[in-house]
Amino acid sequence: MKQSWYPGGLSAAKMEPFLRKHLTFLSFFWNKLWPTSVPDDCIPRYPGPDPVTMDLDPDPDPEPFSTKSSSPPPSVLFMVLYDFTARCADELSVSRGDKLFVIKEEGDYIFARRLSGRPSTGLVPINYVAKATQDTFSNQPWYFDGISRSEAQQLLLSSSNQHGAFLVRPSESSRGDYSLSVRTQAKVCHYRISKAPEGGLYIQKGQVFSSLEELLTYYKANWKIIQTPLLQPCVQERLLERDEWERPRSEFALRRKLGEGYFGEVWEGLWLNKIPVAIKIIKSADMKLDDFNKEIQNLKNLKHEKLIRLHAVCSIGEPVYIVTELMRKGNLQSFLNSPEGKALSIIHLMSIACQVAEGMTYLEERHIVHRDLAARNILVGEDLTCKIADFGLARLLKDDIYSTKSSTKIPVKWTAPEAANYRIYSQKSDVWSYGILLYEVFTYGQCPYEGMTNQETIQQISRGYRLPRPLICSPEVYILMLECWKSNAEERPAFSVLREKLSSIYRRLHHSFT
């Protein structure tokens, strides 16, 4: 007769969980028979030499004005978006809000460790999770977003700081990594904090931590390893006093007009006869000048590979110059209409969609609303690098220009109904515009709602009409577009979710073509 625990018909793969569950007192034996690659009760560590004898990886000098793009590093932490109940022993039940440490991505699944509650590992469908944002540490007093190595140095050596002051900043030379800068007497030492390929952060290869907080706690207690004590977070005050962004107009030579937008002309130019730059010459008559400086201050703090990098401003006297990196292939809308753009394959188009979603996720994490997201405001560089431009500038227009009376000034076809009708701009109105941008991308730069006036577009949208699926666009991507165009702004997905879903589709597509 069959015993109640007899695993009749179980495959070898299912035998292990069955036996582990029913014969728990033999766990020592099962562990020998089926050793787990990552034990449940410890942080994953990398095989490597003894940490104490390891060379520390000093943060190398940054490359100024680099436009090189690097492939995104694998993410460490994911957040669960929806409850998921395991259907077999390989899967892991998770609840919305749980944090997961991703060990491996396996097609449509991630193999992850749950960090909250009872630790456990297993497979979770990728569409139930999204990369966790940096929020856990971005408000920490020791985290300084957007400052360079030399700024960190200057700040730590200022009279407000003493021996042992430290800060963590995003690494300039290695995207996705961080740098720990520590003052030791009258010197500053910089240590690269790298992301391990399978998740986790480390300074020394053998010593991996699941978060920056854990890493700092460890090195505070074991500071002799890095030979510089971490005593107190760096004090900020001083940095704001000087403004190294402000440059004299004479340093810039205008070479060739690139185009003209609502805010003024854009020129290709040379900075100090050496560095090619783009110079936007602002028509200040249309600006709310009081807000201008505040906004430029915001732009100075935004640094991301998918955002146009601000190099300098000339804001003393007129005309105001905004100097940014130069993107050789111009704006995405014209590029898609060019012969080079028309030759792009679906994989290239998906890559563009993912890059924009990545840049917008960065703005979303910082609660910055773009207000004018459209293919004309995405710039294209070498190797199909796409970067978001004009973030924040739209709100600098004088109020009357945004009033519904002069609706010609609002890019109605890109604007969410609540923003077009009531001027309610939010990250979710940016998501609507992103849906329109996807339409532009998958139609190779076609104008949305072709043949309709702005007024007709507003009317049709309020009656539930939505743009049709572009021929080349898969139903899966079109569903995402439709989600971006939900009438209720709250129901539209976040950029972090869009980025995850699109990059998962991109990865699958890439895989099937290679």
Ligand SMILES: Nc1ncnc2c1ncn2[C@@H]1O[C@H](COP(=O)(O)OP(=O)(O)OP(=O)(O)O)[C@@H](O)[C@H]1O
């Ligand atoms: N950094 C840059 N590198 C290369 N070309 C650029 C750069 N910035 C702008 N341009 C070119 O100049 C054109 C005008 O840019 P601008 O940002 O002023 O206007 P727009 O974005 O087209 O319109 P609007 O500002 O009204 O939304 C762009 O379409 C693009 O072709």
